[in-house]
Amino acid sequence: MPARLLLRLVAWATLAYLLLPLLVILGASLTASPYLAFPPQGWTLDWYRQMLADPSYRAAFATSSQLALAATVLAVLLSVPAALAIARYRFPGRQAASALLMSPLVLPHIVLGAALLQFGGYFGLVRSFPALLIGHTVIVAPFVLRAVLTLLTPEQRALEEASYDLGASPWSTFWRVVLPQIRPGIVTGSIFAFISSWINVELSVFNTSTALNTIPVKLFNYVQYTIDPLIAAVSGATIVAAVLAILVLDFIGLDLLPDRK
Amino acid sequence: MNRGLRMPLAMLAAPLAFFVAFFLAPLAVVILASLSDTANAWTLEQYVRVLADRYHWEVILVTFRIACLTTLVSLLLGYPLAWYLTRMVRWRAWRRVCVILLVVPMFTSNIVRSFGWMVLLGRKGLLNQTLLDGGLIDRPLRLLGTETGILIGMVYVLLPFMVLAIGNALSRLDASHELASADLGAPPRATFFHVILPLTLPGVISGCIMVFTLAVSAYVTPALLSGGRISVLSMLIFQQYSSVFDFHYGGALSVVLLIFTLVMVGFAGRIGRTRGDA
Structure with missing residues (x-):
């Protein structure tokens, strides 16, 4: 049925639209180039290492977590x-x-x-x-x-x-x-x-x-001032945290969108 | 004191005190500041400044246009997706993956999501590169710093709220209504417009209110995707409080945004109620 097919295509396109920017950030955070590039040019985890080595990021992660918890x-x-x-x-x-x-x-x-x-x-x-x-x-x-x-x-x-x-x-x-x-x-x-x-x-x-x-x-x-792979890595870390949180929720059986009765 | 009142009062004392002290009082301070000038004399001067200036009307118009279009596009994309997720997906594992895909953006900051679009929509971004390579355009489209760019980012950020609101309404829908409609000979299209759509209208409206109120007051996404070329109301407010430090004028702008938001929420709530009664 064409209407059903159209609906399916719109739904798939919308899901792709939801996924695309997150994939771009994760991809860009792994680039080996010194500037932000997508598709990434070579692969490295250096940007994540650099983020973890920076005490100001560690402090900000700690503040955010304590604040959210409190x-x-x-x-x-x-x-x-x-x-x-x-x-x-x-x-x-x-x-x-x-x-x-x-x-x-x-x-x-x-x-x-x-x-x-x-x-x-x-x-x-x-x-x-x-x-x-x-x-x-x-x-x-x-x-x-x-x-x-x-x-x-x-x-x-x-x-x-x-x-x-x-x-x-x-x-x-x-x-x-x-x-x-x-x-x-x-x-x-x-x-x-x-x-x-x-x-x-x-x-x-x-x-x-x-x-x-x-x-x-x-x-x-x-x-607002600089766009580089480091910032993509920090963003990527928050995306990974979000995915882990949702997998835990899914695992404990929380259904965000209840199934049809 | 009345015995029936003592319990609820005891339970509500702390939350109400907290909200009066840290929610109502600060808002009252803003409203009072908006009604006075730097010499602390009562005046409506701030509102005259806001409303008599053509520039502000343009900003208000842009803010509203973006919020309305964001709501409309989210609805047009969100209804089919909610439909697909609640009624078409047969394979449970895939449905779980889809719901996770839908929720991951909600769990990530606006910054991160808008940042992704900054990369995608830039002059040399993935979108322009793909279109150029495909020969669909001759020169890169300017998307960052346009209302279209802001709209793409805003719909992206707010779409999941719409899908969850509509999806919850669709999944609660009693299948017998549709069967009855079909048994009585209604074609699927008529069943949709006369049975399913009216029954899911409360979900649609709550999704629209949520998306509209978040869109009209959004700051991060427009700030990042406007490239400094377009201003929305929340950006003017932020400017007053963070760099100009004119709390009186900033207060008047805040009250204008508050009033617009509340009017829209009240208006949408009213439509929901009258249609719900019918």
Whole structure:
């Protein structure tokens, strides 16, 4: 059927379009030439070696990882109780509270970054790890909230009430019944939170400095002036990290696009 | 205090306090700054400066044109891909590979992805080389620093969001609706336009909102692919806060971007609701 064939071709072309720039970067990062070349001219891992030998890249990788991890933990601690309160109780201002906690998903990050820069200036809280952490927590918390909220269904509720009926305390009900039920949401939400923080530029760019830099911001500042195989290697390293993260997710059985029932 | 209120309040206290202190308060500071001048007197001067200048209208227009086209192209490419992934792929392993291909870009920074396009779209980039070698063009196309170049990069960055939103809607679709439509003698085309498309509309709309809001406020991709020739609103905002240090004027630009974003989100949400009720 021609319509089906056309659809298939469009889908394949789109997949190729999604893959192409990543392949170009990975290829260019392996070139033996001193300038960026694709297709690569000869093969070498020297650019990766050079990246690993540079303490500023190691520091930026460390900052990015610590920041993403800390923001994710903070987001979970803030969002899980919020999700339970929003799903369980009816109280005035519930809709407003939920809208407020979700709004960083649609608000421009660049505006929030600028706002935090100006606001932080009043407290001397700029270009520091806490300043970065606060901003990142605000933008990643909604991912955890949304993922946990979708699991707090009436069916989940029924089990929770059964636990109370059987005489369990709120504390043990939370640890033994509710937490195992919402764990998949916490895991998925945390992964999206971690990734969003790990790749963020728009927010971080206002609060980084030469001494405190994240990988994406460092790349951003570099790419605007120089394009060389070293920068392709740093980019390539982040692509490899992304692929590994997704393979782990796939392995633990997280289905990002559920199969048809 | 009412006993029914104590629990939710206790659970929400920390998150709400955090968001009020580090989200609402900073935004309020920006709004207040936009309504005052350097002498801290109340004025609408900043907005007059933004809205009375032809240049700003051009930047706003470019920003919107790029965001709208990005949304449209993502939809046109994303729907077929989502369809293919949820309904046509038979071989499970290949489907897994496809989903991984779709998600890897989402897990990499905008920088890295835009950087890939800088390499591809350059004057001597792979795309121009291929077209030249194939004899399709006589001289290299100028793509970097044009709206087309920015559009290619933006669609690339945002397409996965659209595909996941539509794909989730398609995979939740109950097959009995289509069977009923086919049993009643509707040709596949009619079934698609009268049954499947309306039922997946909420997914389409949430994908469009996501892509539009990310596109209208995108900074990294336009900054890297514009080659300094084209400006979008977020680039003007960044300039004010990072090099000009005019927080009043930058505030007014930020509020303009915020308002445009919220209006579009509200508008799209409204379409979704009315169509959903019908």
